[in-house]
Amino acid sequence: xxxxxxxxxxxxxxxxxxxxxxxxxxxxxxxxxxxxxxxxxxxxxxxxxxxxxxxxxxxxxxxxxxxxxxxxxxxxxxxxxxxxxxxxxxxxxxxxxxxxxxxxxxxxxxxxxxxxxxxxxxxxxxxxxxxxxxxxxxxxxxxxxxxxxxxxxxxxxxxxxxxxxxxxxxxxxxxxxxxxxxxxxxxxxxxxxxxxxxxxxxxxxxxxxxxxxxxxxxxxxxxxxxxxxxxxxxxxxxxxxxxxxxxxxxxxxxxxxxxxxxxxxxxxxxxxxxxxxxxxxxxxxxxxxxxxxxxxxxxxxxxxxxxxxxxxxxxxxxxxxxxxxxxxxxxxxxxxxxxxxxxxxxxxxxxxxxxxxxxxxxxxxxxxxxxxxxxxxxxxxxxxxxxxxxxxxxxxxxxxxxxxxxxxxxxxxxxxxxxxxxxxxxxxxxxxxxxxxxxxxxxxxxxxxxxxxxxxxxxxxxxxxxxxxxxxxxxxxxxxxxxxxxxxxxxxx
Amino acid sequence: xxxxxxxxxxxxxxxxxxxxxxxxxxxxxxxxxxxxxxxxxxxxxxxxxxxxxxxxxxxxxxxxxxxxxxxxxxxxxxxxxxxxxxxxxxxxxxxxxxxxxxxxxxxxxxxxxxxxxxxxxxxxxxxxxxxxxxxxxxxxxxxxxxxxxxxxxxxxxxxxxxxxxxxxxxxxxxxxxxxxxxxxxxxxxxxxxxxxxxxxxxxxxxxxxxxxxxxxxxxxxxxxxxxxxxxxxxxxxxxxxxxxxxxxxxxxxxxxxxxxxxxxxxxxxxxxxxxxxxxxxxxxxxxxxxxxxxxxxxxxxxx
Numbered sequence: 117x118x119x120x121x122x123x124x125x126x127x128x129x130x131x132x133x134x135x136x137x138x139x140x141x142x143x144x145x146x147x148x149x150x151x152x153x154x155x156x157x158x159x160x161x162x163x164x165x166x167x168x169x170x171x172x173x174x175x176x177x178x179x180x181x182x183x184x185x186x187x188x189x190x191x192x193x194x195x196x197x198x199x200x201x202x203x204x205x206x207x208x209x210x211x212x213x214x215x216x217x218x219x220x221x222x223x224x225x226x227x228x229x230x231x232x233x234x235x236x237x238x239x240x241x242x243x244x245x246x247x248x249x250x251x252x253x254x255x256x257x258x259x260x261x262x263x264x265x266x267x268x269x270x271x272x273x274x275x276x277x278x279x280x281x282x283x284x285x286x287x288x289x290x291x292x293x294x295x296x297x298x299x300x301x302x303x304x305x306x307x308x309x310x311x312x313x314x315x316x317x318x319x320x321x322x323x324x325x326x327x328x329x330x331x332x333x334x335x336x337x338x339x340x341x342x343x344x345x346x347x348x349x350x351x352x353x354x355x356x357x358x359x360x361x362x363x364x365x366x367x368x369x370x371x372x373x374x375x376x377x378x379x380x381x382x383x384x385x386x387x388x389x390x391x392x393x394x395x396x397x398x399x400x401x402x403x404x405x406x407x408x409x410x411x412x413x414x415x416x417x418x419x420x421x422x423x424x425x426x427x428x429x430x431x432x433x434x435x436x437x438x439x440x441x442x443x444x445x446x447x448x449x450x451x452x453x454x455x456x457x458x459x460x461x462x463x464x465x466x467x468x469x470x471x472x473x474x475x476x477x478x479x480x481x482x483x484x485x486x487x488x489x490x491x492x493x494x495x496x497x498x499x500x501x502x503x504x505x506x507x508x509x510x511x512x513x514x515x516x517x518x519x520x521x522x523x524x525x526x527x528x529x530x531x532x533x534x535x536x537x538x539x540x541x542x543x544x545x546x547x548x549x550x551x552x553x554x555x556x557x558x559x560x561x562x563x564x565x566x567x568x569x570x571x572x573x574x575x576x577x578x579x580x581x582x583x584x585x586x587x588x589x590x591x592x593x594x595x596x597x598x599x600x601x602x603x604x605x606x607x608x609x
Numbered sequence: 610x611x612x613x614x615x616x617x618x619x620x621x622x623x624x625x626x627x628x629x630x631x632x633x634x635x636x637x638x639x640x641x642x643x644x645x646x647x648x649x650x651x652x653x654x655x656x657x658x659x660x661x662x663x664x665x666x667x668x669x670x671x672x673x674x675x676x677x678x679x680x681x682x683x684x685x686x687x688x689x690x691x692x693x694x695x696x697x698x699x700x701x702x703x704x705x706x707x708x709x710x711x712x713x714x715x716x717x718x719x720x721x722x723x724x725x726x727x728x729x730x731x732x733x734x735x736x737x738x739x740x741x742x743x744x745x746x747x748x749x750x751x752x753x754x755x756x757x758x759x760x761x762x763x764x765x766x767x768x769x770x771x772x773x774x775x776x777x778x779x780x781x782x783x784x785x786x787x788x789x790x791x792x793x794x795x796x797x798x799x800x801x802x803x804x805x806x807x808x809x810x811x812x813x814x815x816x817x818x819x820x821x822x823x824x825x826x827x828x829x830x831x832x833x834x835x836x837x838x839x840x841x842x843x844x845x846x847x848x849x850x851x852x853x854x855x856x857x858x859x860x861x862x863x864x865x866x867x868x869x870x871x872x873x874x875x876x877x878x879x880x881x882x883x884x885x886x887x888x889x890x891x892x893x894x895x896x897x898x899x900x901x902x903x904x905x906x907x908x909x910x911x912x
Contacts, residue, residue, distance in 0.1 A: 126839055128871035133864075139641035245639060400622075404832050405629025440839065448868040457641040554624045574626050 130447040134492060139457045141244045146234035148321065151182040154190055154344065155327035157197035158337025164189040169346075171320060174241035175454050175463040175498040183320045186343040191312070191352040194341040198283040198310040199358055201338030207280055207308050209336075215266035218305055220333040221326075222259030225252065225298075228329070232322055236294055237454045239321040241463030241499070242417050244455050254579055255298035258597075261581035262302035265602060269307065272599055278606040280308030281384060282360035285353040288323075289366045290316035290465050291420040291521075297323045299596050300363050301340060307605035309361070310339045312353055316366075317346040318466050351377070359383060361605070365422070368519075368545075368590050386594025386604045388422065388586060390519040391547030393568065394540035395425035395576060396530075399433045401552035405574065407441040410525070413550060413576040415449065415503050418464055419473075419523040422591075423548035425576055427516055428527045429536050435529045439507060442527075443488055446503050451492040461523060464499040473501050473522030480506045480515040485526070511542055519545070533558065537565045546588030550576045569595075619762040619802055625793035625829055634824040637865040647860070648898050654859040655682065655891045656690035657877045658884055659717055659848065662697060663724075663816065669704045672697055676708035678912035683892045686899065692888060693877035694747060698723070699740040706744035717782070718745035721772060724786075724815035726751040730771060737775040748772070749782040751815060752799065754789045762802055769806035782810035782848055787826045788818040796826055800833035804845050812848040816883065821851025824865060831869040844873070850883025856894040859887060 151168060153160040168182040186194070206214070225232065229252045236247040269278050284304045288296035293315055304311050315323035327342040343349065347370075354362055354377050364374055365388040378385055395413050397406045413425030430438045454462030464470040481487055485506040494500040505525045509516050516526040530536040540549060549568040551559055559573045569587045572578060579585070584600035586592060594604045642650055660679050662671060672695075679692050694715035695705050705716045718740035722728035728736075737748055750772045756764045773781050783803040787796050803811050811830055814821035827849045834845045847866070853859055859882060866880055874880055889909045897903050 126842055128835070128838075129873055130868065130871045132872045132875070133867040136640065136642065137644040137646035139643045249639075400624060402624040402626035402629060405626040405633065408629060408633050444835075457639075554622075554626075574629065 128444055130444070133448045134450050136450070136458050138453075140453065141234060141237070141455045141457060143234065143238070143455070146231040146238070148181050148235060148238070152320065152324045152344070153184045154186050154194070155324065155331070155340075155342040156190070156194045157200075157341065158331060158335070160327070161193075163187065169317065171239060171318065173238050174465055175238075175495070177497055177499075180238060181321065183317070183344045186314075186345040186349045186352075188352045190343055191349065191356060194312045194343050195283060195285075195353075195356050195358050197338035197341055198312050201336055202280075202282055202310040205336045206310050206339050211267035211269065211308070214305060214308065215263045217333060217335050218259055218263035218266060218302060221329060221335075222256050222263060224329045224333060225256040225259060225326070228325075229253065229256070232294055232325060234455075235321050235325060237462070240290060240293060240319045241454050241465050243459040243462040244457055245459065246417060251292055251295045254581070255295045258295075258298040258302045258581045262306040262601075265303075266306040269602065269606070272602050273606070273608055277609045278307070279609070281605060281607060282309060283358060284309045284311050284361040284363060284605065285356065285359040286311060286313040286363045287350045287353065287366065288313065288315055290319040291417060291422070293319040294322035294326065296365055297326055299365075303596070303601045304363070304605050305339065307602060309605055312341045312343065312359070314343055314345060314350055314353060317344065320344045354378065361385065363604070364388070371592060384604070386586070386596065387592035388594070388596060389547075389590060389592040390545055391422045391424065391587065391591050392427055392517065392519050392543050392545045393423055393425045393548040393550065394427045394429055394543075394566070395550040396429045396536050396540060396552060396562070397431065397434065397438055398553040398555075398558065399431040400554045401434075402554060402574070403434060403438060403441065406552035407438060407445055409550060409552065409574070409576040410442065411445050411449070414525045415461055415523050416577050418461055418501070420465055420469070420521055421577065423570060423577065424521075425548070425550050426520060426525060427540075428525055429530050429539060430527060432529045432531055439527065442505060446488070446490040446505065449490055449492065449503055451490070451500060451502060452495055461503055464501050464522065467499055469521065470499040470501060473520060473524060476515055476518070476520045476522070476524060477504060480509075480513065480524070480526070483513050483515070485509045485513055485515060511539055517543065533561065537562060541565075541567050544590040547591035548572070616805055617801065619766070619798060620760070623794050623797045623801075625797050627793055630793055630828055631825045634828045634865070637824065637868065638861045640861070640864045642860050642864065648895070650860045650863050651856060651891050651895050651898070652690055653875065654856070654863060654882065655888060655895075656693060657881050658692040658888055659694045659696040659850070659881045660692045660888060661695075661816070661850075661883055661885050663719060667698060667701055669701070672701045672704045673708050674912040676705055676714075678910060679709065679714050680712050682888060683896070683909065686892070686895060689895070693881055696749065696883065699736060699743065699745070702740050702743040702745045715746040716744060717747035717749055718743075719749045719751075719815075721750040723749070723751055724817040726753050727755070730768060733768070734771060734775045737772050741775070741777055741779050745779055747780045747782060748776050749784055749812060751784045751786060752803070754786055757790065757795070757799060762798070765799070765802050766806045769803055769808060773807035780809040781807065782812045783808040784812045784815055784850075786815055786818055787813045787822075788820045793825065793829045796829045797833055800830050801837070804833065804837045808845060810846040810848050810881070812850055812883065814849075814851040814883075816851035822849035822853055822883075824861065827862065828865060828869065831866065835870055844879060846879040846881070847874070848881040848883055853882055853884050854886045854890060856887070856891045859891065
């Protein structure tokens with residue numbers, strides 16, 4: 117008995133693992149102007165509204181720049197410019213010529229990768245390691261990939277004729293600002309459409325830097341217009357009668373509003389909305405790698421990921437072991453200054469989002485779930501949240517049902533394959549899922565039965581331009597990426 | 610002693626995902642180690658080295674020179690730690706023991722028909738006893754990889770247990786020769802067998818086979834040590850050997866150690882580097898940190 121109680125006290129110590137000497141990336145590598153205007157018809161223009169709003173660094177709460185707010189008149193100008201460029205220029209241009217422009221954008225993003233990474237981190241709060249190693253290179257890859265398709269559409273749609281849709285209105289979220297801009301702009305241009313893009317109001321800077329590149333790349337004026345603003349600007353784009361297609365990534369609530377707004381019009385749409393992905397660990401899984409996958413699945417980009425693995429299902433026979441490993445791993449995550457190269461978890465994107473996350477943490481505790489947070493110290497200023505896991509959770513808990521969009525994981529146990537399939541599908545969402553097992557047949561059984569757009573096996577949160585991405589159910593419709601991503605930007609005859 | 614422990618079924622499959630373990634290992638190399646973290650890390654790495662000479666042409670003269678180097682790594686940098694141990698063949702143990710006297714630097718001896726291990730149990734036990742009787746503080750044994758690959762796990766278990774007994778007070782390092790086991794599953798299985806059979810250390814390689822130590826292989830072994838610790842409460846030490854010759858790589862290993870096993874393992878009782886040329890690279894980096902400029906390799910003694 118004495119031995120058993122001694123066993124329970126076994127604990128590894130990770131304090132020193134989190135206390136490395138600072139290794140900050142230099143801010144000098146990026147130039148941020150004090151004020152940014154709207155990018156319309158190839159030029160930066162002052163907004164008709166004459167209004168500007170502040171963009172802050174969520175890690176320090178300091179103001180980075182003032183961003184123009186586009187009103188209805190500005191949206192009209194942007195759409196007019198896009199229509200003009202489409203009719204006069206872009207739709208008539210030989211596809212191989214279009215491809216050259218897109219390749220040029222891709223190369224320029226690569227050339228200025230460091231600057232993009234620094235601005236993305238300053239503006240959005242994500243760790244510099246992620247913007248440097250994931251966001252920026254993946255964004256460049258998307259431009260490269262779709263540049264390649266521009267003159268090969270006849271092979272993408274054999275024996276069919278395609279034509280572009282016209283003007284695409286694109287509205288993107290704050291979690292992957294540059295990458296989402298690339299996901300939207302690259303296939304639209306490759307297929308011959310012109311674009312009016314609106315970044316999220318919290319994170320406009322990298323999209324505006326991209327506008328600078330587009331200007332330098334000498335794209336015909338009006339082919340890409342980037343206008344900034346909040347929800348009302350987005351609504352003006354959605355409701356504009358001369359927009360042919362809406363591409364939206366964001367919350368399910370706004371997705372529903374858009375769907376209502378375009379009902380009865382002939383606007384096409386792709387909606388990439390919320391998620392509450394199930395990550396499933398079977399007892400024959402490589403447990404340490406599964407734990408690492410779970411960590412990356414929920415704590416990547418502070419959990420601000422629509423396909424984040426926010427529900428974890430662990431087979432009961434390995435439940436305790438997995439939770440123990442998770443807790444140990446949690447202790448080694450470095451939370452803090454996003455500009456430090458060692459930071460694993462940076463700042464929450466906004467005060468508003470931090471409040472939402474903290475509210476869910478309270479709800480989870482109130483509902484009786486057992487909370488465990490890492491003992492990391494948080495910086496005094498800025499918006500931060502400790503990585504958090506909940507055990508003793510049921511399907512009926514709100515933290516297991518609703519999208520939190522933060523570093524909060526809800527863990528449940530399961531007994532059999534059928535049970536976990538039922539539970540994993542028991543959600544209005546269906547964006548992604550993860551399966552961890554060494555048994556190939558089990559992987560195929562699950563991937564055919566899980567109702568989610570992307571299912572990863574023995575990995576999580578892997579993205580590639582060649583691979584389609586999109587949701588089932590309330591996670592939206594339409595696919596982005598890969599061959600499928602072309603479908604949503606052409607009429608096929 | 611063994612009867613009181615629960616020995617797992619070693620024939621049961623183990624699950625290590627190759628892609629996942631390699632990805633995790635590469636993540637440690639993304640840590641940026643600067644300033645005081647770097648200096649502390651370099652000194653710690655220096656203090657964890659088993660300075661090694663394992664050649665057919667080893668002589669008493671060579672071993673004496675190496676021992677002197679162990680005690681005087683770079684006298685122009687005051688306050689440097691010594692290495693942890695000198696690692697030699699059994700025939701050189703006595704020479705090393707005399708040269709190192711009461712310096713605190715340990716003498717480690719390879720044994721058990723190193724490096725192939727292709728000999729009888731009896732000869733391996735005598736080899737071990739010879740090293741210990743000559744004063745070896747630590748014994749680095751090799752497992753019979755042929756038997757392991759045949760699936761004779763009990764043979765390996767008994768072999769390690771027998772050598773452990775022959776070691777007496779000396780600490781036993783069990784070399785898995787991971788380059789011959791090839792897959793991570795097998796490395797994990799061999800690690801488990803060694804720990805349950807009584808290993809004090811598990812060690813990757815002899816240095817005679819390529820690949821020797823790699824970060825993913827070491828990670829698999831560190832995770833085995835962690836799981837064993839949680840199951841039994843017993844700490845096991847780790848020694849990657851071969852192929853670690855640069856300071857930067859050594860620091861990556863320490864980051865990995867710190868994030869898998871934590872700070873209790875961050876000393877030379879629980880972690881060693883088996884290396885011959887790593888020491889000078891660390892010395893060069895330490896002098897760079899101190900003076901701000903790199904010095905020529907000729908300023909660092911080669912023994």
